[in-house]
Structure formats: C-alpha cells, structure tokens
Amino acid sequence: MTSTSLRAILVGSPNTGKTTLFNALTGQTARVGNYSGVTIDRRVGRILGLDARVGTAPELVDAPGTDSLSARSAEEMITLRAVLGLDEADPDLAIVVADATRPQATLYLAVQVLELGLPVVVALTMADELEGPGPNLERMSRHLGVPVVQVSARTGAGLAQLRTVVQIALKTPPVAVPLIDWPSSVLNATRQVATALPTTWLGAEPTAARRSALARHALLSIDEEDELEDIEPELRAAVYRARDTASEDLDLAIVQARYAWLDHGANSWKTATHIRSLTEQLDRLLLHPVAGFALFIVIMVTLFQLLFTGADPFITAIEAGVGALATHTSSMLPPGFLHDFAIEGLIGGVGNVVVFVPQIALLFLIVGFLEASGYMTRAAYLMDRIMRACGLNGRAFVPMMSGFACAVPAIMATRTMSRKRDRLLTMMVVPLMTCSARLPVYTLIIAALFPPDTLFGVFPVQGMLMTSMYLFSMVIALVAAGVLGRTILKGPPVPLLMELPPYRMPRLGELLRLVWLRTRQFLTDAGTVILGFTVAMWFLLSFPALPEPVGGIVALPEQEASEWQAQKLEYSAAGRLGKAIEPAIRPLGFDWKVGVGLIGAFAAREVFVSTMGMVYGIGEEVDEESPALRERLRSEAHPDGSPVYTPLSGLSLMVFFALAAQCMSTLAVVKRETGGYRWPLFLFVYMTGLAWAASLLVYQVGRLLGFS
Secondary structure: OOHHHOEEEEEEOOOOOHHHHHHHHHOOOOEEEEOOOOOOEEEEEEOOOOOHHHOOOOEEEEOOOOOOOOOOOOOOHHHHHHHHOOOOOOOOEEEEEEEOOOHHHHOHHHHHHHHOOOOEEEEEEOHHHOEOOOOOHHHHHHHHOOOEEEOOOOOOOOHHHHHHHHHHHHHOOOOOOOOOOOOHHHHHHHHHHHOOOOHHHHOOOOOHHHHHHHHHHHHHHOOOOOOOOOOOHHHHHHHHHHHHHOOOOHHHHHHHHHHHHHHHHHOOOOOOEOOOHHHHHHHHHHOOOOHHHHHHHHHHHHHHHHHHHHOHHHHHHHHHHHHHHHHHHHHHOOOOHHHHHHHHHHHHHHHHHHOOHHHHHHHHHHHHHHHHHOHHHHHHHHHHHHHHOOOOOHHHHHHHHHOOOOHHHHHHHHHHOOOHHHHHHHHHHHHHOOOHHHHHHHHHHHHHHOOOOEEOOOEEHHHHHHHHHHHHHHHHHHHHHHHHOOOOOOOOOOOOOOOOOOOOOOOHHHHHHHHHHHHHHHHHOHHHHHHHHHHHHHHHHHOOOOOOOOOOHHHOOHHHHHHHHHHHHHHOHHHHHHHHOHHHHHHHOOOHHHHHHHHHHOOOOOHHHHHHHHHOOOOOOOOOOOHHHHHHHHHOEOOOOOEOOOHHHHHHHHHHHHHOOOOHHHHHHHHHHHOOOHHHHHHHHHHHHHHHHHHHHHHHHHHHOOOO
16 A cells, blocks of 8 residues: 555544534644535545655545534535545545543534444544543443544644554555344344345445445435435335335334443443533523523524624625726726726726625634534524424525625525525525615615605604515515425435533634635635626626717717716616516516516616616715705606506515525625525525515505505
8 A cells, every 4th residue: 555545534423522623633734615515615625744764744634524424415425425435546544533521412423434344443522521530441442443532632732643544554554343243123123125236335345334324325315205316226126125124123222232332331431530510500591481482593693694784894895896906907908898898897896705704704714613612502492393394494594694794695595504405595595685785775765755754653664664664574485494404305304413511711713714614615616606697697788789979978968968878778688678678577666677677686776876877867876865866757758657666566576585586796606505506596596486476466565455
C-alpha cells in the first residue's frame, strides 16, 4: 500500500464536534465540493502532523453528519455510500466520532460501521466537557475491538495521540466485528435479503460480515415510503417478503439488539460524569409547552429582526459602493450601448448578486449559532406538532421564518433538513412568506390608495393592511404546504427523532468558517445565474431602443426627459410584453403599465417601484416614499375619467405580489439547490397561477360587492 493511496473517512453524529475535529486534523488544506447528484457539501483534506516517514499526508473525507447508516432518502445514503466506497475508492480507515459525554448514544453509528468489517478508530470528542476522567478507554476499546482515543478539538488535547493511532491503523488496520446476539427473526430475514444484494454494494471480495450488515441496512431503510432511487427490484421485493414473514417488528428488533450489545459494554467501562444541571434547568423552561413556546417566539423574532436590521447597514454600504462604481465607470465611457450595458447591465447585475451577501452571511451565522449551541433541536421539537399538521416537521420552521427577510438565504437554510421530500416541500412554500422586497410595493400601494383612516376609531387602516399582508402570507404558505404535501409531494413527514445535546457555546472560528463557505458557494453558483437573469432583464427593458431626440436626451428639460424615458420603456420589448399580457391581467384590475412593472419586478420585487416611476415619466430614481409617484397613481385615469388605481385594484395588486414568483434570484437558488430546472419551473407556474386566481377572486368579487 503506497502512501498516496491512504484514505480515511470521518463519520459521526451531529453535535459531536466532527467538523471541528476535521478542521483540527486537516488545518487549512480542506477543499469543498458537492457529492454527485446532490447539494450536500463534500469536504476533503489531508491529515497533517503525521510522522514524516508516512510520506504524503493521508486524505481525509468528512462525511455528512448522521446518527445512523440507515437511510430512507437519497441524501441520507451519502454517508453509507462514502463508507462503502461506492462513489470512489474504498476508504482504508473510518474515524468514528462519538461524544465522550454521552458515549452510548453516539456509539450506535460506530456499531454499524464495525458490522461492515471496516477498519475503525473511535475518537471520543468533547473531552473538555467531562468532569473527572471520563469512560475507561481501555475497557471500551476491548469491548469494541478497536482503538479509542479521547480528544478535544477545541483545546487540542489528545490530537497528537489520535494522529499516532491513525498512522498505526492505516499501516496495520484493526478489523473487528461486534458479536451481537441477533434474534432468530433478524437472522432469518438477513439471510433472505443477503442473497438479493447488488454486486455494486458488496465490493470485489465481500465478506460474510459485510453481506449481513448490508442486509440489515436494507431491512431498516427500504419500505413503501422511502425515497431511495436505483434500488434493484429484486432487493426491494426480498425486503418486502422478509418483513411480511417476520414474526416481530424487524426495525425494533435490530435496533434493540445493537443497543443491548452497547449497554452490556457500558457496564464494563466507567460512565463519564458530566455537569448536566445547566442543560436540565434550561430545558425545564425552554421545552415547557407554554413558556418554552413563548420564549421560542421571542428568540426567533429577535434573531430574525437582527437579520432584517443588522444586514441593512451592510446592504446600504454595498449599494453605495455599487453606485460609486457605476458613477466612476459612467464618467469613463462615452454615451451609447457599451455605457448603458456596463452601468445598467453588468454593474447593476453584480449589485443584484452582492446585495444578498449580508443577509445570507448573517442568516448562516444565526443558524450556525443555533445549531452549535444545541438550541436548534429544541426549536424543531417545539414546532414539530404544528408543522406536522402541514405535512412537514419542526426543522422547516426556521427556513420559513427567515423567509420574512429574504427567500434566497431561507431556501439555502433548508439544507438542515435531512429528507429530500421535506426540503423540496419547504422550498416550494418559503417564497410565499412576505420577504422584505415586497415591503416597498406594499408601502407604495397602501400610502397611495388607502387613506390614513381608522377602523372603529381605534385601528389604523394602513397599519392593519400591512399586518394583514404578513398574516395572509403565513396562512397561505401553511395551506400550500398541506396541499402540496398531499398531492405533488405526497408522503408522510418523517418522525422527528433526535437526542437533545447539551447546551454549548459555539466557537467563533468554526461559525465564521461556515459562513464563508456558504457565502462563497452562493456567489459562485447562484450568483452567476442571478447575474445572467439581470442582464437579460436589462435587454428587455432597453431594446429595441427608441431613437434619441435631436441634441440628445441631456438637452431636454427634466420633465421632457422623464416623459421620453417613459416612451422609451413603452417602445422596448418589456413595454410590448406588458401590452401583450394586458388581456390576461386586465380582469385583475391592471393595465399594461402595471404589466411592465410586473416584468421589471421579476429582476427584484422592489424594482416595481422604480419601473413604475419610469412608466409614468417621473424617473427611475424614486422610491416608495416618493410623493410624485403616489400622486400620479392617485390621479391616473382611463379615457372615460374613471380612476385606474382604486383601493380594490390596489388590494388585488398586493395579493398578486404576495403570491407570485416575482423574483428571479429565488428561482435561481431553487435551481441551484435542486440541481435542475424542473422544480424552479414548477414553483414559477404554481405561484403565478395561484397569484392570478387569488387576485382575480379579490377584484371580481369586490366589484360584485360594490367596492371600487
């Protein structure tokens, strides 16, 4: 075996410090990619600090965190495939990470890896949280049959010993198969399924232990509701037959036998004593069915308000920087196509990408903090009952809440969900949450078309309308999740099974590294798509170009220049598209000018305001607070003198914006996360159809009831 062929894989449960250990072993050598066919991160580095005689540092692959090798979705299969070497070379060693403060719970994964007959070294992390010496490593090693090293990646304690043990294990790999007392029903089912295992799973020289372990994996993973693809029909049929003929629940029997073997070993090693009093005291409050839920709401509102307001100064700075760059570039280029393309197309497109960076970075900082501290599992537990009624589990709540700030980072936050079906369903409803980009549109319409009156002399109409739009989006999102979860994405939610880890103070370095990796991935993947869409929208809004007046637009008075800009927009492809779609949107109370605004808003919802400023010749440098634009909307009239914009048409427009997929950035990120155009296309069609139907209902029923 040459030094260049040495390869280890790091596996472990979430919240065991696996990523911290990976970083400690590899230093800055890690590179990040994706596993084939999915968006799950694949991190690979070199184990540094080994004896110089080893030669090239062995490769270390960081497998996704998982509590078990059993899997019922394609994403959950990743760790098993990595352990088996199905996608690349077989690993020479598995380093299984377990928590020294709760070894029995986190060693379950180690048992499954040992059953496969793979060389194993166990790294007991969180040693710095132990009170006293911790478990007896010699007895634990004797029971497991493999080396056990106690480490703390935070402090560096035990890392040198772990490197030494790994170096020895790579040269003379220890192989031990746990002697578990399997019930007769499990043995019979294992024999039935083992004969149907695909050769790709078994490897070149399959052992009896590997056959049996993979048969038990198939028994725990394959059923009528799994999402596993490429499962041989013969294997699936064998599993179904084994389940039908078994005298007991095979899932329960297999899991109980493994834990019984672990518990027997736990009697021989000294159980670590660990201060849990703080965790237990906090959980009495934070998991309380009433107080815990109230505190949860307060925590979420506070954190996402921070997301909303904390990113604002950075967004403002980025917008100012992009504006300064545009001004500088404009002074260097002569008027013409190249000038407009560089300023409005390229620089504007880059601005549309980087403006999301503060919110994305801050969101991943918040989510990373919640996960590393141990509170995320509590939040999922508290929300599970409510989300389950809508076909989801508790982990969907955080992405949906963050959708109030921006759907782009919210969709990326669905990566915390383990099952593809649940992630897809959450992605399909997150864009329905009222994001910050809708706020300028609501502000403009409410201020322009709804007087500042009060209802019953107490409740301000404008404030109630704004609040109602937020509540409306929440209700529709939950209803949509329930409908899609029972039709297009049919399937019961996976039960939320998790162990509540102790509360810990996250490491700032690890959080910042996570934020950097996620943000860089957004810029390199979704950012390129957003830039392309932005440039395409610029072409639609700019061509065909209306011939400039004699002497150029700069020679015109300000009012005439603004009116010429409006004519230019009407003459463009976007203006013609607005007129083309007018028959479809007129029943909603909209004319072609609103149609142009809707087309422009596809680049970003808030662009609707500036586009309407251009349509009405006021200029594009307007915002939702512009008195001139508000007054123009109030005074705009049809040829017969009737107003174009009324409170009813304004409400119809807000409903349309609340439900329509008016955001190319969201579609670009969905494309990135799902790996194709199928789901973003479905998202666009279903949301646009829903928006059209709801807006039609509001406007036409309102007219029948006598509203204007």
